[in-house]
C-alpha cells in the first residue's frame with residue numbers, strides 16, 4: 365500500500381488555467397511511503413499536485429501553462445525530501461525474535477543440550 369506524506373504546500377501567484385483566478389493555485393509536494401503490518405518505509409519518490417481552491421479543480425500537468433511549469437520547477441528545487449528509511453513495527457520484531465528463539469532451540473536440540 366502506497367501512501368503519501370505532505371512535505372509542503374505553496375500558493376502560486378499564477379492564473380488558474382480553468383477559472384483564471386489568481387488566488388486559487390495551490391501546489392502540494394508529497395513523498396511516498398509504504399506501510400503494512402510489518403514496516404513503515406519512506407521511499408525516495410516525491411510527487412506534486414496542483415489544485416485550484418477557487419474552482420476546486422485538480423490541474424494535471426497537461427493543463428499547465430509555461431509560467432506554471434517554471435514556478436513548479438523552481439519550487440521543486442527548494443523542497444527537501446525526507447531521507448529514505450525503513451522502520452520495523454512491533455509485529456515484525458516479534459516474528460524476528462521468535463524465529464531467532466526457534467533457531468537457538470533447534471541448535472540446542474541438535475547438539476543434544478536439550479532432550480525431550
Ligand SMILES: [Zn+2]
Pocket residue numbers: 380381382383384385388416417418419420421
Ligand atoms: Zn481555478
